[in-house]
Amino acid sequence: MAKEITPREKDYSQWYNDLVIKAGLADYSAVRGCMVIKPYGFAIWERMRDALDQMFKDTGHSNAYFPLFIPKSFFSKEASHVDGFAKECAVVTHYRLKNGENGEIIVDPEAKLEEELIVRPTSETIIWNTYKDWIQSYRDLPLLINQWANVVRWEMRTRLFLRTTEFLWQEGHTAHATAEEAVEETRKMLDVYAHFAETWMGVPVIKGVKTTNERFAGAVDTYCIEALMQDGKALQAGTSHFLGQNFAKAFDVQFAGQDGQRDYVWATSWGVSTRLMGALVMAHSDDDGLILPPKLAPIQAIIVPIYKGEESIAILREAGEKIKKELEAVGIRVKFDADDKYRPGYKFADSELKGIPVRIALGMRDLENGTVEVARRDTKEKETLQTTDLAIKITHLLEQIQTNIYQKALDFRASMTHKADSWEEFEQLLDEKGGFIAAHWDGTGETEQLIKEKTKATIRCIPLNNAEEVGNCILTGKPSKQRVLFARAY
Amino acid sequence: MAKEITPREKDYSQWYNDLVIKAGLADYSAVRGCMVIKPYGFAIWERMRDALDQMFKDTGHSNAYFPLFIPKSFFSKEASHVDGFAKECAVVTHYRLKNGENGEIIVDPEAKLEEELIVRPTSETIIWNTYKDWIQSYRDLPLLINQWANVVRWEMRTRLFLRTTEFLWQEGHTAHATAEEAVEETRKMLDVYAHFAETWMGVPVIKGVKTTNERFAGAVDTYCIEALMQDGKALQAGTSHFLGQNFAKAFDVQFAGQDGQRDYVWATSWGVSTRLMGALVMAHSDDDGLILPPKLAPIQAIIVPIYKGEESIAILREAGEKIKKELEAVGIRVKFDADDKYRPGYKFADSELKGIPVRIALGMRDLENGTVEVARRDTKEKETLQTTDLAIKITHLLEQIQTNIYQKALDFRASMTHKADSWEEFEQLLDEKGGFIAAHWDGTGETEQLIKEKTKATIRCIPLNNAEEVGNCILTGKPSKQRVLFARAY
Numbered sequence: 001m002a003k004e005i006t007p008r009e010k011d012y013s014q015w016y017n018d019l020v021i022k023a024g025l026a027d028y029s030a031v032r033g034c035m036v037i038k039p040y041g042f043a044i045w046e047r048m049r050d051a052l053d054q055m056f057k058d059t060g061h062s063n064a065y066f067p068l069f070i071p072k073s074f075f076s077k078e079a080s081h082v083d084g085f086a087k088e089c090a091v092v093t094h095y096r097l098k099n100g101e102n103g104e105i106i107v108d109p110e111a112k113l114e115e116e117l118i119v120r121p122t123s124e125t126i127i128w129n130t131y132k133d134w135i136q137s138y139r140d141l142p143l144l145i146n147q148w149a150n151v152v153r154w155e156m157r158t159r160l161f162l163r164t165t166e167f168l169w170q171e172g173h174t175a176h177a178t179a180e181e182a183v184e185e186t187r188k189m190l191d192v193y194a195h196f197a198e199t200w201m202g203v204p205v206i207k208g209v210k211t212t213n214e215r216f217a218g219a220v221d222t223y224c225i226e227a228l229m230q231d232g233k234a235l236q237a238g239t240s241h242f243l244g245q246n247f248a249k250a251f252d253v254q255f256a257g258q259d260g261q262r263d264y265v266w267a268t269s270w271g272v273s274t275r276l277m278g279a280l281v282m283a284h285s286d287d288d289g290l291i292l293p294p295k296l297a298p299i300q301a302i303i304v305p306i307y308k309g310e311e312s313i314a315i316l317r318e319a320g321e322k323i324k325k326e327l328e329a330v331g332i333r334v335k336f337d338a339d340d341k342y343r344p345g346y347k348f349a350d351s352e353l354k355g356i357p358v359r360i361a362l363g364m365r366d367l368e369n370g371t372v373e374v375a376r377r378d379t380k381e382k383e384t385l386q387t388t389d390l391a392i393k394i395t396h397l398l399e400q401i402q403t404n405i406y407q408k409a410l411d412f413r414a415s416m417t418h419k420a421d422s423w424e425e426f427e428q429l430l431d432e433k434g435g436f437i438a439a440h441w442d443g444t445g446e447t448e449q450l451i452k453e454k455t456k457a458t459i460r461c462i463p464l465n466n467a468e469e470v471g472n473c474i475l476t477g478k479p480s481k482q483r484v485l486f487a488r489a490y
Numbered sequence: 491m492a493k494e495i496t497p498r499e500k501d502y503s504q505w506y507n508d509l510v511i512k513a514g515l516a517d518y519s520a521v522r523g524c525m526v527i528k529p530y531g532f533a534i535w536e537r538m539r540d541a542l543d544q545m546f547k548d549t550g551h552s553n554a555y556f557p558l559f560i561p562k563s564f565f566s567k568e569a570s571h572v573d574g575f576a577k578e579c580a581v582v583t584h585y586r587l588k589n590g591e592n593g594e595i596i597v598d599p600e601a602k603l604e605e606e607l608i609v610r611p612t613s614e615t616i617i618w619n620t621y622k623d624w625i626q627s628y629r630d631l632p633l634l635i636n637q638w639a640n641v642v643r644w645e646m647r648t649r650l651f652l653r654t655t656e657f658l659w660q661e662g663h664t665a666h667a668t669a670e671e672a673v674e675e676t677r678k679m680l681d682v683y684a685h686f687a688e689t690w691m692g693v694p695v696i697k698g699v700k701t702t703n704e705r706f707a708g709a710v711d712t713y714c715i716e717a718l719m720q721d722g723k724a725l726q727a728g729t730s731h732f733l734g735q736n737f738a739k740a741f742d743v744q745f746a747g748q749d750g751q752r753d754y755v756w757a758t759s760w761g762v763s764t765r766l767m768g769a770l771v772m773a774h775s776d777d778d779g780l781i782l783p784p785k786l787a788p789i790q791a792i793i794v795p796i797y798k799g800e801e802s803i804a805i806l807r808e809a810g811e812k813i814k815k816e817l818e819a820v821g822i823r824v825k826f827d828a829d830d831k832y833r834p835g836y837k838f839a840d841s842e843l844k845g846i847p848v849r850i851a852l853g854m855r856d857l858e859n860g861t862v863e864v865a866r867r868d869t870k871e872k873e874t875l876q877t878t879d880l881a882i883k884i885t886h887l888l889e890q891i892q893t894n895i896y897q898k899a900l901d902f903r904a905s906m907t908h909k910a911d912s913w914e915e916f917e918q919l920l921d922e923k924g925g926f927i928a929a930h931w932d933g934t935g936e937t938e939q940l941i942k943e944k945t946k947a948t949i950r951c952i953p954l955n956n957a958e959e960v961g962n963c964i965l966t967g968k969p970s971k972q973r974v975l976f977a978r979a980y
Contacts (some may be wrong), residue, residue, distance in 0.1 A: 069521045
């Protein structure tokens with residue numbers, strides 16, 4: 001394992017790619033824009049998925065599964081939806097291959113579909129077409145369903161985890177009797193996402209609402225959580241949409257209320273994806289490798305024996321296995337790296353690359369003294385600990401690391417959030433510091449677009465519970481009643 | 491909820507469809523051959539998936555994720571593989587839609603792919619193309635990877651769960667240094683499948699090896715587990731393939747051995763799918779609904795209060811909640827159906843339809859006597875139980891039900907397995923009894939094919955550890971050294 005990770009200072013973007021590949025999270029595939037999620041990366045994703053899935057179930061949602069393919073005509077039914085997704089769709093047109101004249105494999109022209117099928121970029125249309133059969137009266141509401149699935153959006157410029165043609169995600173699709181209930185659901189799931197990002201991933205997020213320009217295609221309101229990466233760029237980590245009655249009208253989904261009146265159903269949808277893996281890497285890691293929050297780390301502690309001579313091997317193996325069992329008994333995920341082919345230095349570097357939160361080194365001298373050397377990945381601090389109650393000490397250490405990672409990211413964000421009160425200040429902040437910039441904006445899509453063209457900065461969101469404050473748009477000088485959050489973003 | 495399930499005697503096939511739909515397991519979708527897995531069905535599948543996933547991890551496998559799309563040219567690389575799958579492939583040819591002249595949505599002819607992409611029907615080719623980069627030396631072996639994914643095979647005749655265009659499955663793909671190791675892996679995973687089918691699903695299976703005709707496209711040997719459904723038809727419930735060096739050669743995956751010699755890698759692949767849901771339904775259920783093994787039932791016990799008058803509602807709700815907590819405390823999955831809008835008779839029928847293993851009815855008289863009425867779904871027996879230690883009693887009852895369901899299916903299979911020693915006997919058994927028929931066969935693909943054409947019966951497998959026995963082929967009279975298992979099959 002040659003590390004050779006480009007330092008962040010030199011090229012942040014290359015550092016990210018190097019790290020994702022060298023740490024064994026993902027790799028490019030033979031299919032343009034698609035990635036392979038490798039076992040170590042998938043183990044982290046599984047932990048994310050399981051934690052989120054439990055939160056969805058705890059808030060009353062059930063999982064289901066809808067078809068991968070969507071008939072082309074379904075897309076046309078919700079006008080802004082098709083506009084949003086038509087340009088990046090994988091289209092299935094045939095259902096058979098055959099041998100060509102020269103023995104090569106060709107698509108059988110006889111096997112052309114009457115109606116083309118779109119590989120789902122998101123499932124609102126196929127799901128609302130199904131809900132039409134499931135919803136008749138208020139008794140069938142609310143309908144609270146989630147799906148874990150793969151989706152495809154034909155991206156021209158892709159990056160591992162952050163933007164790939166195929167990605168894994170979950171998409172919640174709920175149906176309600178009133179607009180109020182649907183909005184409440186939208187906000188509730190935003191809270192679930194924020195809670196997950198902060199307490200599991202250790203990534204502080206700002207909850208807000210998107211401007212019209214940045215809204216999901218087919219939504220009335222798009223709520224989002226926005227995170228800040230170490231290079232000062234923002235990353236949208238999750239969205240929750242209030243869809244109003246748009247899809248219910250497009251697919252004619254009505255229900256009879258308690259009073260017998262018929263009305264269209266109110267909808268939400270919400271999703272997070274494997275993009276979160278990118279956020280996790282970019283928020284915490286350093287030039288030596290990943291820094292994983294203990295709650296998501298597949299291995300929380302690694303025990304490395306420092307062999308000295310043949311006779312030490314059996315002794316240290318026994319001692320290492322004993323510590324492993326003690327830690328496992330309190331629920332810590334432990335690896336005992338007993339291999340005697342690699343040197344400790346190599347193992348140390350590898351455990352840093354993999355972001356294992358705690359490393360426990362155990363030598364013959366330690367054994368005599370009843371101690372171990374414990375190093376934490378986040379701060380790289382080392383300390384010598386008595387092995388008495390080691391499991392409790394490591395448990396506390398893991399909790400400290402989880403808290404510290406979050407606090408560090410929070411402090412970083414605070415240091416990278418500024419106010420700009422003039423165009424010059426805005427441009428200067430963007431170019432010299434990056435991060436979030438709270439600035440006044442005149443509320444028009446035209447100005448937002450113009451700012452984007454001039455600076456590549458977009459309005460990440462209008463934060464929830466935003467303070468009202470009279471001011472003037474940084475670009476047009478027109479009146480504004482609140483600041484919004486700008487940033488350059490992934 | 492009108493039940494209206496066609497009785498098995500009248501039309502077994504219709505009974506199955508009715509049951510799958512009425513019990514809320516799955517539904518047809520707007521996309522030809524694709525199904526929607528509904529929340530109740532998905533909850534059962536989730537339990538299957540989690541149990542299997544743990545078994546895979548316990549046997550040293552890691553999960554990963556590979557692309558949905560496979561470049562067309564990859565298929566051509568393993569000759570028998572493309573023959574096996576080319577006729578049923580969904581083919582992506584374009585990556586964009588646009589507005590047509592009349593405002594309709596059309597496929598953009600400008601956005602044609604240079605090389606068409608196949609929606610994976612199985613992932614050997616894309617995975618072995620990836621393994622080429624992952625495997626250099628014996629140190630990289632064995633490589634033990636599993637993927638949970640959706641796959642697409644363009645089936646002409648589809649049935650919910652049993653045969654659908656898109657289905658969910660897992661596919662294990664392992665790489666080994668020797669043929670022996672790979673065969674051992676193939677057999678180990680077959681054992682895992684058999685163990686899961688028998689101890690979790692309560693479905694007894696016969697482990698065996700497929701004939702050449704029935705072998706997976708690209709395999710050297712295909713092992714399988716075969717189950718028997720209540721109508722006497724067999725169902726292939728899982729397969730495990732020894733792939734030899736076929737895919738390693740097709741994708742040039744070589745490794746350097748400890749001696750420095752290079753050789754092609756040995757491979758296995760193995761999979762089970764949502765088809766298991768069909769097997770589960772057809773193996774146990776009756777005309778009143780599902781019969782679910784307790785280990786897989788999303789709800790293991792339902793408590794139904796028998797309200798009598800307004801004043802009983804609060805009292806029985808409190809008592810019901812108390813029982814619920816007691817049962818949950820020992821890990822039983824319980825639903826307390828406290829609703830006072832539906833009558834008990836309706837709730838009873840619904841819990842039978844859903845296959846909830848244990849029903850606990852609680853009335854005012856019971857409360858006075860410190861008893862409840864407990865009904866088991868599998869035998870429909872009822873008994874009055876003292877509520878003392880109820881959680882322990884229900885735990886035991888659930889274990890009994892799990893065992894009984896399996897034993898019943900095992901007895902049924904024994905009663906439906908016969909020997910045939912002549913063609914007349916063979917045809918008569920097939921038409922009058924169905925089930926498995928152990929008969930001599932001359933070992934040729936031609937005879938196997940002829941038998942299939944004449945009777946629709948196929949060789950399900952040559953059972954493992956099959957007894958040697960000299961005999962004559964039932965069709966050709968040619969010599970045979972063992973009986974093989976025939977059946978009509980799903």
